[in-house]
Amino acid sequence: MTAPAVRVVVVDDDGLVRAGLRLILGGSDGVEVVGEAADGREGLAVVERERPDVVLMDIRMPVLDGLTATRRLVEGRSTARVIVLTTFDTDEMVLTALRHGAAGFLLKDTPPEDLVAGVVRVARGEPMLSPSVTAQVITAATRGGDDSRERSARQRIERLTEREREVAVAIGRGLSNSEIAAELYMGMATVKTHVGRLFTKLEVTNRVQIALCVHDAGLG
Structure with missing residues (x-):
């Protein structure tokens, strides 16, 4: 019996990024993009309506940033797992998002096959970060004490x-x-x-x- 497709919502203020992610994820077996949004507020509404398994959440967006949106999803007991999208893996806001409950992060230039694999792993509740990336995130997160x-x-x-x-x-x-x-x-x-x-x-x-x-x- 075929497992149901992983339902994904993409939240990013860059239309080209959303289109690219939709193309990558929609073209893979086992993943379905069920909604998208251009800012955090709209993203919260789409997540509430679509009940996805995974949310790909940009950090810097107008109206409501991804950090606040992630915190509200977690505090609202949403079952969706949030993957933060970022350009730099040392982004301080990403570290804050992880502390607020994001399941992991992906760089926007992540190879398509790795992006799909990351989404599927998070949907299954598996660890998102490899040991090397975990170490890098932890080091940055705890720097300064x-x-x-x-x-x-x-x-x-x-x-x-x-x-x-x-x-x-x-x-x-x-x-x-x-x-x-x-x-x-x-x-x-x-x-x-x-x-x-x-x-x-x-x-x-x-x-x-x-x-x-x-x-x-x-x-x-």
Whole structure:
């Protein structure tokens, strides 16, 4: 039985970018662009109407920027997973979006096959960032330090059991569930259980936020 197509909404103020993404995603098997918008406010309305699996969200837009739109989606308990679109992978606003609950980010010049793969992975709830990209994001996010953020992260980490902490650190290194299972000698079901508990105990909504918490606490 064929799996249902991943439903995607594209939010970007550049018409050419939207057209390009629609062409790339629409031409792939298993992905369907169900809506698009030119600013964050319009994007929120389209997401509410279409109920997509994934939202490709530009950061800098008129009327309502992508950062605010992402935060409102997450706070509104939207089931759509947000992928931030950016031109530079060190964009400070991207890091803020990740802290607010974005599932990951893609550069606008990402090769088409990688863009499609990224969308599908996020729709499945899989980790978005490769270990190398995770390390780069974490380094930029934690540069300069923030004492209050570190204290908060350490307090949340203290809630974890030893095994949960090991899983959290592995996620902070960018490992997938299967890689964690192999490294820590766990079954996949056990890993998934631990990850679910991390979401609750660390008060996060995705794996990127787990990684940020781990590094804020000085564990990675």
